[in-house]
Amino acid sequence: MLNIDSLEKGLVIDHIQAGKSMEIYRVLELDKLDCSVAIIKNARSKKTERKDIIKIEDRIDIDLDVLGFIDPHITVNIIDGGQIIEKKQMKLPERVTNVVKCKNPRCITSVEQELDQVFCLTNPEKAQYRCLYCEQEYARK
């Protein structure tokens, strides 16, 4: 198994629900980075049965708020000098902008394409988000 010690500086996005790593890769636009990125799928975990892990080398300035929206169980380790200097537990962000699209065909965002797609946290217990405009709930798969 790949080892976290191999990172001198970077981020380890851990406890990703198995199978979700590609979604995170896409949302964080990791394909646009020129540093090395490792995706580990179906790693064994004590917390859950299987998990995914993403390791990003050299970069620690990535906006991670969106990760809490995808899965608040994710943890992020920030590595510098070969050490974990910070361990972050993700949480549900109050709002996310341009991460997911409103699927309501009657929503104003369906006709005015230049509008930001904004979703607001309306029920933290249910991890429920609603479109800022039409208030339709975002249905998670």
Next chain:
Amino acid sequence: MKKLISPLDLSTGEIDEIIALADRIMENPSAFAHKCDGKILATLFFEPSTRTRLSFEAAMLSLGGKVLGFSSANSSSAAKGESVADTVRTVECYADIIAMRHPKEGAATVAASKVECPLINAGDGGHQHPTQTLTDLLTIHREKGRLDNLTVGLCGDLKFGRTVHSLIRAMMRYQNIKFILVSPKELQVPDYIRDDLVNGGFDFEEVERLEDAIGAMDILYMTRVQRERFFNEEDYIRLRDSYILDAEKMTMAKSDMIVMHPLPRVNEISTEVDSDPRAAYFRQARCGKFVRMALIMKMLEVE
């Protein structure tokens, strides 16, 4: 108060103020005939709704103000592809207050974020229509003398009916309100409304037949069962006739119950009910103009 998108944007205190002001206007309209002299209301109707638009325009004219605007997207710059945001930013240069209606949900929220002037949502698709809710609250207050301690019956299309959802949400803020929801199984209130009623500990029941529940109601709010909500004509005809209020059903109601309806009706209330003093729907329509006068005054901060 600068923007009114949803009825719940108003506190119950603000609603009380609007109702009190509307009552004063209704007592003596001429005293208010020049309150908005020199002010301009823009009515931006990206979809036609003659009733609502005329009510807004009559309200502003009755306050001494002037009106401008358009009554459908065809006659507006929207037909040329201009965005809501750009349209309202332009109109803000000409008007002191905007009332807008748009077929898409959330359109008023977009507009409100783009202008400084007061803006009233006059309906955004199936989403919100706060002046209808204010009209309903004013009517209830005038007819019953209170907004608390009431058994509120709602009958018809409770699934898609926006006015019904808004009224339930608005009435949930008052003490000791009981709801009786009368609809076919296929058109019951959506889960999120039912969840709110359950979580809020409200006394409510869902029944299928109006005659089983009408006797307990202080208010009966009738709504139209729209043809286009049904997948087929057969269902429409079968269900439509189950929810018609007629003189016979009225004999089962309390002597001081009131019947409300957002209008226009099709045949869900027979015309024989119109002469019953408990039929409040035409008085309700009249309230619409006065509540809009009160709202315009509040939003323009006219004393």
